[in-house]
Amino acid sequence: MFGVGISSGGSFTDAVIMDLKDWRVIAKAKSPTTYQDFSLGIISSLDKVLLASQIPADQVGLVSLATTLATNAIIEGRGGRIGLILIGIKHLELVGLKPETARDLPVHSVASIVGGHGPDGIEAAPLDVGGVREAVKHMLGEVDGFAVSGLFSVRNPEHELTVKRMIAQTCSKPVVCGHELAGSLGIYERTVTAVLNARIIPIIERLMKEVKGALAQRGISAPLMLVRGDGALMNEAVALERAIETIQSGPAASVIGGKFLASKDDVVVMDIGSTTTIISTVKAGTVKTDESGATISGWKTRVRAVDADALGNGGDSRIWIDDAGRLKVGPRRVMPLAFASIDFPTLKEKIAKSGSWEFINASKAMRKVDGSELINRFIGTVSRLEPITLDGLKNELSDVPVVDHLFKTLDEAGFIARIGLTPTDLMHIKGLFPLGDIEAARMGAELLAKTLGITAEELFDRVWKIMVHKITLRLTELQNSGGASYSNSADQSAVIGVLESVVSGALGDLKISCTLNSPIVGIGAPAHLFIPQVAKELNTEAIIPPNHEVGAAIGALIGNVASTSEFLIKKEMATSNFVVFPGRHVFTELEPAVEFTLKMGKEVSFAQAKRAGAAEIEFRVERKDKVVPNLGFMWSEIKVTATGRPSLEGREK
């Protein structure tokens, strides 16, 4: 049997077909990522890889997908209208909510209901069932889904579950409870997680439906898996309940792919993409994750995700000249000339005529903005299908005195799409990237080089040096902050200053060098062009494995299905009882309490992993006891994880 792994990145959607027995790569393919409709790029890359591999549809046993769709939707503020029911919170402002406006969280309406539990899992106040009924009735016609979050629901989920049952009796809209997605304290983070999850369910649902439809048309009946932010897989049924867990799935897939391709247990994985360079660390075979939860678009969630650093330097970073005449790369992302020329066939003419290599165009978001007559004229001018130079825009709107200011404001708000010279263009000129219009790239590079009084060849070398320098510096900072702690920020900037000097070699005759203890594995199409130099600067080995350009697609396919459940056993001093949470299962001795917890943990995790599509399930138990001298046992935190390979049994039609 064979598996298809697909990863949608910032610019490209990569696909790979592997033999599931020996993990041999049979074929790989690349298609542009289609932001308007992610499924188009996914299906296109799927078709390409199927064609290249010549593998018949009935031999495909698994399809797995890492997509930034959820992340993008949250950043862009898209999603369904959500009714939020909070239980037992006396002060709404503490969870970032103002009852009158409810604008702080992306929810349509909020109801605050009396109820909730205490830290001991005992009811703090009885649930106001009448209040729930009233709130649901009120929200029902206006919302697409519900989020339910109660005080200490991780200690006792009873009230959240009651509300969920009550809503399910009145409608079939999705209901997400805080305790279902997070096992730790923090009602604010659990509420954010539940709300965002409820919001993006329809978006993930649409994607799955389209991809599933395409698979069916091609005669593929294999299960469809989605990659989670921690790199584990889940099938469609579970992904529809836990859509939020797909955030950070791109970086997760690339670090897992990198670790797999390098066959190393201690390695730094660098994925050089179009927009960003993602840096993550593998230690003793374990991918570093952020246990407290990923932050997305300023929202602190409780979603466990790979700890990846995104540096705003990639293939599509803008190459530009600052006011002092210095050459700069990034962090802004622009559309490479080589690709823009394909979308806008008159671009080369415009470059020749204007002598400029930078153009502006309205982003999709801007075309929707409704404003005053002035703003509408501005939008009309930039959003004609053709790109325009900034000077051209100023000429056309010469009677508008604030055009500079307006441009700056809209540009900073991300409403302006830019076209310009990028490392991707320079790679085209060098013949390293054959997908776009090489001529447009060359015209832009020559114009910019001329401005600096250098040749295009020299420009290439200088841009490369800047990229390598930035990536190296960021990596040294990360490795340093991973182990060092600073008493103040001045100390920290001093250390970063030293690292900067070391990396740039700017210490005169003094030579200080940095050595990275683990090798760097390069993932992503241009990895072989940067990573060897970065590794050399850091006196370590660069691993550029075969198939590195589809490393994330490989990572999407090789993950396991996993499910973790969390428990707490607490000794209550007044009674000397041992109480197991969530719930309130009371035992007089510790050992039976532990036995009960492990049994329940295995049952719950097994059922969840099986539902998420796992086969051959194994368990991992993590137990942390708190014992204080003279007092003895205080509590125990127990995590049970069930892990298994994805089952290859056909999905339900």
Next chain:
Amino acid sequence: MATKEEILAGLAKAVIDGDVDTAKKWAQAAIDSNIDAFEALTKGCQQGMKVMGDRYSAGEAYIPEIMLSADAMYTTMDMLRPHLKAKAVAPGTIVMGVIEGDVHDIGKNIVKMMLEASSVNVVDLGRDVPIAAFVDKVKEVNANAIGMSSLMTTCMFKMKDVVDMLVEQGLKPKVKVMVGGAPISEEFAKSVGADGYAPDAAEAVKVFEKLMRGA
């Protein structure tokens, strides 16, 4: 006119003796001689309380004597308070109380007094304080810290519940937690997630100050 040293020593001795009248006399002398009120409190009265605390620990003093000393100290404090410089040594508001199920509040009262002497704004919830009351009060008065004490091993575990309530409602690490009491150790304090522990009232002031400075 008595020297500064004599006044400070006099204040300390009056507190040790639990002699309210003499304490009043020395407090007035401190005010008349323009001795810094805070210095009079910390180097005078507080030193006296410390001596009493040490004697109590060594079994050389008993609770009634401590209470007499506390009376003397409160009297001088009331006189000196209006003369305290506006610049607080450890600015901030702390909500204090003896944890649910426990009524032993002498220790808590001494810490309260010391904190007040250092111009800390103390909101005292008294004794046998339900766990939810700490957090509700913190929200109500927008406090910077919670101070809890317990003398009973069966009750001290409730401190963990208070910390859990802060974590659950997103109030930690903004609100600092300090704990104390006879059975409490530094290790216990750490294990329940407290930010500070003090073995005595004088130390409690230092811990509070450290926590407020974010050190």
